[in-house]
Amino acid sequence: MKNPEILLHYIDVLLKESNFTKAAHELYISQPYLTQLIKRLEHKLGTPIINRQSIPFTLTKAGIIYYKYLETTIANKQTLFQQLTPYVHPDQEIIRIGILDSLGTFLLPELLPGFLKTNSNIKIQLFETSPRISEAQLLHEQIDCYIGQTPESLNQGLDFYVNGGENYFVIIPPNSPLFKKGRFILKPNEYNIQDILNQPFVVSSSNSAIRHQVDGIFQKFHIEPNIILESNNIITTTNLAIKGTGLTISAASIIKRMAQTPINLLPLNPNLIQIKYFIAIKHGIKIKNGVKKLITKFQELKIQPNIK
Incomplete structure (x- = not known):
């Protein structure tokens, strides 16, 4: 098996269950297949990657290196596909959005479903990271806009639109x-x-x-x-x-x-x-048509969560 996503998932489940039979059951594969898969992988690498001598199972030092390799491979693959999208789908407009993950879980479901429904030619790429990194990425034009809170702390090189x-x-x-x-x-x-x-x-x-x-x-x-x-x-x-x-x-x-x-x-x-929610763009750049539409959609939202 060469698919890094599946391999990483198999290893995660095996570490969680610390039992080949239980892990195989959760993965909907047979126990002998999972056992042989890990053995073949360790034979190919020339060293054990999972310590089975104690419960719970743990990664060996070599296993940690291999696990990080799989994560890097998956991330590089995703980056490659993102970079190729303008050439594979030249009719699509890509909007790269920076946002804090905890904020995204609340705001993005309010913003994106309706926006994408009326803008089928637009593809969204999310960059979920800290506010300071999002600001830096926006200033260096690595993303197109940044959705956040407390605009008072924003860099002066950014323009922002507040709502809710x-x-x-x-x-x-x-x-x-x-x-x-x-x-x-x-x-x-x-x-x-x-x-x-x-x-x-x-x-x-x-x-x-x-x-x-x-x-x-x-x-x-x-x-x-x-x-x-x-x-x-x-x-x-x-x-x-x-x-x-x-x-x-x-x-x-x-x-x-x-x-x-x-x-x-x-x-x-x-x-x-x-809290004041905002969507920010870099000052002085030509705004993509799709980003303009996203800003308009953001400003139309009624963002006022409350507890009673």
Whole structure:
């Protein structure tokens, strides 16, 4: 078998199940076939790639190298197809969109289905990465537009179009001394904000848009934050807070996706912190016709998620 996507999937399932029979069942193949496939692969490479001597199965050092090789091969293949698209389908217009993955899971389903339905000649390529990388890619014209939040922090070399937004909430889990049993959304003035900020916090990493705003709140009140844990993903920080690791600041569009559990939500003053969604392009360049249509569609959306 030479397909790197399938090989990588087989290895992932085998590592997860740590059992050839169970893995084969999940993959809808026979156990002897899977066993022989891994043996032939290891024979070809000249070294074992999976340590079967203990449970759970793990990759050997050689296996880690091979696993990364498969990931690189798949990424290079995808890049090749993306670069060839203008020549294979010259009638198609390609729009390369940069977006944070946690934001994309909420915004893109609102934006893209209707847009693609009325623009069948347009193909979308997504680049899901951090805001700073998206900005750099846009400035270097590696993407055509960037969808994000908090336009105040954008590079001056970018033009942006704002639409919609939402307020932030402080998540207070049941194990916090500030938790109020039997309540969900608290009154905005129910706690002094300084008392809130002096609690242990779980926060997103320093390269995220929300972290810059959160740091600004701590600085405004001259409070040194008690940060328990950081994560690159706001969905992770939100879940960690809900499960009691510490307080966090999150948005309605994120909190609504989480499993129902007893928590308090303290609305934050929009003058302190607020999401504003935007789509940005590089200043001074000729805008593609498809990008113009995408901007128009973005501005037509009613992006105002809320929690009741």
